[in-house]
Each structure stands twice: as structure tokens, then as C-alpha cells.
Amino acid sequence: xxxxxxxxxxxxxxxxxxxxxxxxxxxxxxxxxxxxxxxxxxxxxxxxxxxxxxxxxxxxxxxxxxxxxxxxxxxxxxxxxxxxxxxxxxxxxxxxxxxxxxxxxxxxxxxxxxxxxxxxxxxxxxxxxxxxxxxxxxxxxxxxxxxxxxxxxxxxxxxxxxxxxxxxxxxxxxxxxxxxxxxxxxxxxxxxxxxxxxxxxxxxxxxxxxxxxxxxxxxxxxxxxxxxxxxxxxxxxxxxxxxxxxxxxxxxxxxxxxxxxxxxxxxxxxxxxxxxxxxxxxxxxxxxxxxxxxxxxxxxxxxxxxxxxxx
Numbered sequence: 001x002x003x004x005x006x007x008x009x010x011x012x013x014x015x016x017x018x019x020x021x022x023x024x025x026x027x028x029x030x031x032x033x034x035x036x037x038x039x040x041x042x043x044x045x046x047x048x049x050x051x052x053x054x055x056x057x058x059x060x061x062x063x064x065x066x067x068x069x070x071x072x073x074x075x076x077x078x079x080x081x082x083x084x085x086x087x088x089x090x091x092x093x094x095x096x097x098x099x100x101x102x103x104x105x106x107x108x109x110x111x112x113x114x115x116x117x118x119x120x121x122x123x124x125x126x127x128x129x130x131x132x133x134x135x136x137x138x139x140x141x142x143x144x145x146x147x148x149x150x151x152x153x154x155x156x157x158x159x160x161x162x163x164x165x166x167x168x169x170x171x172x173x174x175x176x177x178x179x180x181x182x183x184x185x186x187x188x189x190x191x192x193x194x195x196x197x198x199x200x201x202x203x204x205x206x207x208x209x210x211x212x213x214x215x216x217x218x219x220x221x222x223x224x225x226x227x228x229x230x231x232x233x234x235x236x237x238x239x240x241x242x243x244x245x246x247x248x249x250x251x252x253x254x255x256x257x258x259x260x261x262x263x264x265x266x267x268x269x270x271x272x273x274x275x276x277x278x279x280x281x282x283x284x285x286x287x288x289x290x291x292x293x294x295x296x297x298x299x300x301x302x303x304x305x306x307x308x309x310x311x
Contacts, residue, residue, distance in 0.1 A: 003094030004290045006046065006055045013046065014291035019056065022091065022098045024069030029101045031081060034113035035284075036061040036092035037307045039121050039150065040208070040230055043298035045090075057294075058092025058308075059085050062107060062116035072101045080107040082269060084120035084260035093290055095310055105265035108273035115272055118279040118305045120265040122150035125258040126158055126205075127268060129227045132256060133203045138163035143194060143219070146207030147183065148174030150305045151229060153280040154268075155205050156181045161276055167201070169194045174303055177280065195219040205229060213253055223250040229258075280304030286311065 003019040024030045042057040062082040065075050075081065083104040091097035107116045129151075130137065142159045146152040147168035159166045160182040168183035171190065178186045187194045195215040204216055204226040216226040271277045282303040285293045290308040297306050 001095040002287060003056050004058070004287070004294070006051055006057065012291060012295060014294060016288060016291065019054070019094060021096050022054065024067055024072065024098045026070045027072055027100055027102065028069040028098045029065045029072050029075050029081075029104070030067035030069075031061070031063040031097050031099060031104075032066045033058075033061050033063040033092055033095060033097055033310050035063070035117035035307055035309050037117045037122070037150070037305045038294050038297040038302075039086075041086045041121060042090070042093075043294060044230075047298075052090040054089065054091055056092075056094050056097075057090045058094065058097070059090055060117055060119070060121035061085065061092035061097060062113045063097075063310075066096070068101070069098075075101045075104060075106075080109075080113070080116075081105065082107050082116040082120050082265055083262065084124065084265070086121065087260060093287075093294075093308065095287075103260050103262055105262045105269060108269060111269055111272050114281065114284050114307045114309060115279045116269055117307055118150065118281065119268045119272065120260060121258070122305065123154045123268045123279075124260065124264045125151045125229060125256065126154035127264055128258050129155065129205045129207075129229050129256045130158055130162065130203070132227045132254060133225050136163075137203070140164045140202040141167070141200065141221070143167045143169065143201040143204045144183075144207070145169045145189075145194065145205065145209050145211075146229075147178045147181075147186075148301070148303060149207060150280075150302075151207045153178075153181060153304050154277065155207065156183050157277040159205075160184075161271070164203075167194065171301060173301075177303060181280070203227070216253055217251055220251045225251070226253045228253070228255045282306055284309050 081104040142164040148170035
């Protein structure tokens with residue numbers, strides 16, 4: 001099969017090559033990948049030296065089941081599926097990959113493979129980040145930092161779907177796109193500090209940010225929550241180690257470790273099928289251009305998602 005293979009000895013470390021087709025293990029299925037999106041989990045793992053056993057990255061994918069392993073009974077050959085394989089060896093930047101069937105959701109017929117391949121990592125991360133607030137979001141003031149990327153574009157739409165008043169923060173070239181997603185207010189971070197106001201937000205979802213924890217605390221209303229989703233390691237580790245020190249007036253600062261599961265994937269792809277939310281896809285490229293697409297996203301500021309189509 002063809003796959004984008006990691007090789008630290010070559011420039012760029014990624015190359016399209018022939019690779020061995022995997023076989024499904026117990027409780028797994030073999031998926032003919034039709035589309036896979038590029039995520040921070042891919043390029044950051046590569047940067048940190050976290051290399052998949054089979055040397056193939058790619059987590060958020062969609063395709064068709066072509067073989068079932070021992071004990072796999074929920075899915076059948078021919079089922080169109082989607083899922084996040086980041087914690088199970090990656091493998092999506094290839095014509096075939098294996099995955100535990102328990103992680104896969106079925107794809108509705110009216111959702112394309114390209115759209116489905118944006119759901120299970122970026123979409124689920126946004127959903128689980130909003131859930132950490134732990135309360136009804138109706139009429140709550142939600143701030144989404146990093147609203148121009150994959151997680152952010154889903155977060156803006158989901159927060160609006162749940163009835164929140166959404167302020168979205170992005171760079172200047174994403175302002176129009178973010179406004180079109182339904183944000184009540186859009187802040188261009190090059191012109192305004194979104195955390196300057198005190199007690200302004202009930203929930204802050206900080207995607208790939210790098211601000212000081214005290215700035216989040218100041219902007220939170222009493223009883224509010226700031227959720228750190230990725231971003232600068234100093235910020236992430238600071239929230240994990242010292243977030244409790246900022247718990248003043250019922251405020252809470254925490255980090256999100258999103259957990260892949262079929263239930264959340266099915267819920268979100270159902271919203272896509274019903275037209276309630278829409279994936280923001282900047283471009284779709286063939287597998288032959290996949291290595292360049294990964295490097296493009298790794299440089300930052302992609303507008304929504306970049307998807308690799310595998311014909």
C-alpha cells in the first residue's frame with residue numbers, strides 16, 4: 001500500500017512510499033482510508049520524537065471497513081466509518097489502517113469522507129472542552145481563543161448551537177470566516193487584547209494559546225472555567241501544576257486531555273448530517289501531496305482543516 005512514512009534521515013522526514021498493509025488484531029477492523037485530516041497531534045508528536053511503531057502518522061480518518069479481526073462484531077465489511085486513532089498507533093496517512101472497532105462511529109450517507117475526517121479529533125476536542133464547564137451553556141459568555149483553526153471553528157459553532165453568547169479570537173485573515181460561523185463578536189488579536197476585561201466570561205476555551213494563567217483568571221467571571229487545549233508547553237504544564245492556585249471565587253483553570261470515543265464522534269457527525277454545524281476545510285489534497293500538507297499545517301495559521309484524500 002502507499003503511505004506517508006516517517007524517516008528521520010531524509011529532509012522533511014516524511015515521504016510517500018510503499019508500506020506493508022496492516023492486518024486487524026483482536027477487536028479491530030481494517031479500514032480502507034478515504035480521507036484523513038492533519039492535526040497538531042501529528043506534527044507535534046513528530047517534533048517531540050514520538051514516532052508510531054509503523055512510522056505512519058495520521059489520526060483523524062474516515063473510510064470503509066474491508067476486514068474484521070477476531071471478536072469484532074459491531075461493524076461489518078462495507079460500513080463507512082470515522083474515528084481518531086492517535087492513541088492506538090496513528091496510521092491514517094496511508095491507504096489502509098487498523099483501529100479498534102469500539103472507537104469507530106458509522107458515517108451517515110450524506111456526509112462526505114472528507115468532512116467526516118475532521119470530526120473525531122478536532123470536533124471531539126472542541127465538544128469535550130465545552131463540556132468541562134459542567135453547566136448549561138445557554139446565555140453563558142464563552143470566549144474561544146484560536147477560533148480560526150480546526151478545534152476553534154468547531155468550538156465556535158458548538159457553543160452557538162448550545163445557546164452561548166460567543167466571542168471568538170483569531171488572526172486578521174480569519175475574521176470574516178469566524179464571523180460567518182455565527183460568533184456574536186470577533187476579536188482580531190493583532191488589534192485588541194481579548195483578556196483585558198475583568199469578569200467578562202463564564203467559559204474560556206484557549207486553543208493552542210500561550211497566555212499567563214493570571215490573565216485567564218482575571219477575565220473569568222465568578223464560577224467561570226478556563227480550559228487549556230494544547231498550546232505552549234509552559235502554559236499547559238502551568239495549568240496542570242498551578243491551576244488550583246487560581247481557583248478564586250469559584251473560578252477554575254484546567255487542561256483538556258481529549259479522549260477518542262465512538263459516542264462523541266457519532267453525535268458530532270450526526271450534527272453535520274443534520275446541517276447544524278459545518279466543517280471548515282481550507283483545502284483537500286491527494287495523498288501524493290500529503291507530506292507538503294502536513295508541513296503546511298505545522299507552520300501554523302491554517303484556516304480550519306486541511307484534508308488528505310486517498311483515492
